[in-house]
Amino acid sequence: MRALSSAILKLPVMAAVLMAAALGGSSKSACSLVPLSQAQVTFLGLHWPAPKGETWQVVTCPGPQPFTAVVLVNNATGAPAVTPQQLAQVAIAELIIPVLQPQTAPPRGRDGLVGLPEWFWFPGAVWGPVSRTVTAGPVWARATAVPVRIVFDPGGGQAGVSCRGPGTAFDPSLPLGAQHTDCSYRYKQPSAGQPGNVYAAAVTVLWNVFWVGSGNTGGPVANGTCAGCRGAGGPA
Secondary structure: OEOOEOOEEEOOEOOEOOOEOOOOEEEEEEOEEEEOOHHHHHHOOOOOOOOOOEEEEEEEEOOOOOEEEEEEEEOOOOOEOOOHHHHHHHHHHHOOOEOEOOEEEOOOOOEEEOOOEEEEEOOOOOOOOEEEEEEEOOEEEEEEEEEEEEEEEOOOOOOOEEEEOOOOOOOOOOOHHHOOOOOEEEOOOOOOOOHHHEOOOEEEEEEEEEEEEOOOEEEEEEEEEEOOOEEEOEOO
């Protein structure tokens, strides 16, 4: 935000940069199961033949953190000796948190006034959960990330503010006094004297991450609040 006079600010170009450029939704991947021959099993030092009703197979789950193991597979059910917890780690590694572009009022690149609220929000169409499901035969796990809060850093060493949810869109056809939002910030000083005479404002979206899996398994992910989702504001 740049001061054009003693009482005018300019909004920066802000973006909440997360982990990838795709928008939200759900996706799924399947781990491959390949039976091993007697020679392969013997080479690996495993017992041959496999226990009755089971087969030695290689399970491979692709992704940023590939998972590969030699396991016994139940011939009747097709279930490998893989736990939902193991597949959850794969799903979490493959989970794509989308890039969300914040909206502002005044719009980015337009002048703002010291003392008046600067609104920020995300369109409801992009504010929603994303998930990734990984399966290995009938064993499965699904990791889900849900956006819960916006944090606004006004820059200039000033304390930020936060609000739950995507915020409220500003309606330019209505007077300011007829509208309300929990997601706004009032600058008390112009940006004169800041680097480039601009406030380096930024937006952070916090996401809660949890998983569920076959056999009624699941739970929250340790450190599962994505706070590394920050994008720097730039000059208008």
